[in-house]
Amino acid sequence: MSKNVRTTNKELADAVALSPSSVHERTKRLLNSDLVSGAHLDVDLGQLGLSLRALLFVQMSEHEKSNLDAFVHDVLEIAEVRAAWMISGRFDAIVELVTRDTAHLHRVVVERFSSREEVHRIETSIIFDGAEQRDLSALLDIDT
Incomplete structure (x- = not known):
């Protein structure tokens, strides 16, 4: 996700060899934690x-x-x-x-x-x- 915050859940699941539902739950926990404070767009x-x-x-x-x-x-x-x-x-x-x-x-x-x-x-x-x-x-x- 640090490489590309727009990576789809399916792409993440394929990359880490987990089911999409497991990745979804882990991603949701990560985004609700204090570890990640947001995401941004790089504007030229x-x-x-x-x-x-x-x-x-x-x-x-x-x-x-x-x-x-x-x-x-x-x-x-x-x-x-x-x-x-x-x-x-x-x-x-x-x-x-x-x-x-x-x-x-x-x-x-x-x-x-x-x-x-x-x-x-x-x-x-x-x-x-x-x-x-x-x-x-x-x-x-x-x-x-």
């Missing part, structure tokens, strides 16, 4: 005109670090923000953005991030290319 944002992806490395003002959790959740309200994480190290947060072009990116960074009192410093990196791993089968085989 480039086809929507949002082809520029960037990461903002954000350093908070010293007196505002206690509000980092609120900052991370607050920036998710910005339309161009796809994700935000609290991190350790030199920076306090990373924010992933999608924009139409560099002018749009510049406007979002200046108007929605640099102008914030709690933000001390921002470094911006444009993402040229990347890949994601969604197949968890090898990870589940790691010895603990």
Whole structure:
């Protein structure tokens, strides 16, 4: 299922050599557990005109670090923000953005991030290319 959430029950049953009814019950239990929190579609944002992806490395003002959790959740309200994480190290947060072009990116960074009192410093990196791993089968085989 981690490879393709749209795999049919019959395909799953064939892959694991179980009956479709057994796979259905196991899948239902899995989806009702706290292990799986949802499924998503991968949308090609480039086809929507949002082809520029960037990461903002954000350093908070010293007196505002206690509000980092609120900052991370607050920036998710910005339309161009796809994700935000609290991190350790030199920076306090990373924010992933999608924009139409560099002018749009510049406007979002200046108007929605640099102008914030709690933000001390921002470094911006444009993402040229990347890949994601969604197949968890090898990870589940790691010895603990």
